[in-house]
Amino acid sequence: QVQLVESGGGLVQAGGSLRLSCAASGRTFSSYSMGWFRQAPGKEREFVAAIPSNSGFTSYADSMKGRFTISRDNAKNTVYLQMNSLKAEDTGVYFCAANPNRYSSDHSPTYYNYWGQGTQVTVSS
DSSP states (O other): OOOEEEEOOEEEETTOOEEEEEEEOSSOGGGSEEEEEEEOTTSOOEEEEEEOTTSOOOEEOGGGTTTEEEEEEGGGTEEEEEEOSOOGGGOEEEEEEEESOTTOOOOOGGGOOEEOOOEEEEEEO
């Protein structure tokens, strides 16, 4: 079992940057691929980015490509999401999630078994 805790959210102006972190408990973090999702008010949860256990192939939603970077440090049991050039439409609650398929970069939340509680990101225009 994996417990996930996100941090790093906050209020930022459009064009600014934030770095989200997701700390995982347990000694099996490196066995999971990891993903970031977000949910805006009144909208469904959407895929942001994913990274396999060996950081080999990262995947991004089209609207995040070139602005967001996902990375992980297996020694620290942590996955990161660097967000640059933020826009008002990036506002939402950001969740990290763990997928037991360690080699995947799945976009669907149904493949992810464990979820954090989320961290709020608000981008003011």
